[in-house]
Amino acid sequence: MTDGANNHRLVAVTLDGGSIGAAASPDAEHERRVAIYDLIEDNSFAPEGGHQGPFTLHISLVDQKLSLKVAPEGGEEAMTHLLSLSPFRKILKDYFFVCESYREAIRSASPGQIEAIDMGRRGLHDEGADVLVERLRGKIAIDKQTARRLFTLIAALSWKG
Template sequence: MHDLARHRSRLIDVELDESIGRSTPDIEHERAVAIFDLIEENSFQPANDEGGGPYKLKLSLIDSKLVFAIAREGGESVTTHILSLTPFRRIVKDYFMICESYYAAIRTASPSQIEAIDMGRRGLHNEGSQTLRDRLAGKIDMDFNTARRVFTLVCVLHWRG
């Protein structure tokens, strides 16, 4: 993809609506890091958008649904997609459990045990990322690495600490 197309098919800003709520300083830091990583490197294109980006994304939660409000750089609305979080509940729950195991293992387990837990963690993260891409198919085109970063953000939104 040439530079202009890459510049136009990307996010330049991600905002969390006040509906998301605020959390502990540690979780707020994780959210900020997830947003930074997403903006730093992504491939993001609303389907059938002829106007092109770059884009701004505002995420909010309404009735346990994740709302993707997409706008152009200048603020002009492009589209809004509402995604049920139900298909992600099990993956996110399992992901948090394995992350807890991973952090506990770092203190006491052997390197091979830590590596096995980390492989499981990455596998769940990949499953969540693919589920996200599948649920947004035909609505938002994003590469797998961008889906991984958005899924990280979805997880951090659920993290209560």
């Protein structure tokens, strides 16, 4: 494979089943599958240190920390990054609240109210993505879209129902 964009991307993403916890709703499962599909289809993912990709990523929770296990496709593990979830806690709490408000609003609110709630949800999503980019600085270079999709997966792992 030639050096370039194809080397700086994810080709597979898995979530640790034990980290997900209790059985999720069909909607939550669907959201995870879509986030993983979208992430694999379009991403920019370049671990620091000259590692050659493309890469696989396994995401789990270990002792209340986010674990990102990165390996070259078909290869052995290249690195594991553990990130504290503390910088994400308030964002995730607010994000879950707004997502629940959005689900409730769909049933009875006006289109304008639904749009306002969704704008708030997208703003929190962007904030979570920005925190992720900052927390990975010097470890893994990712673009905004990749960070947004990864934040969706972090939220999926952090959701306690």
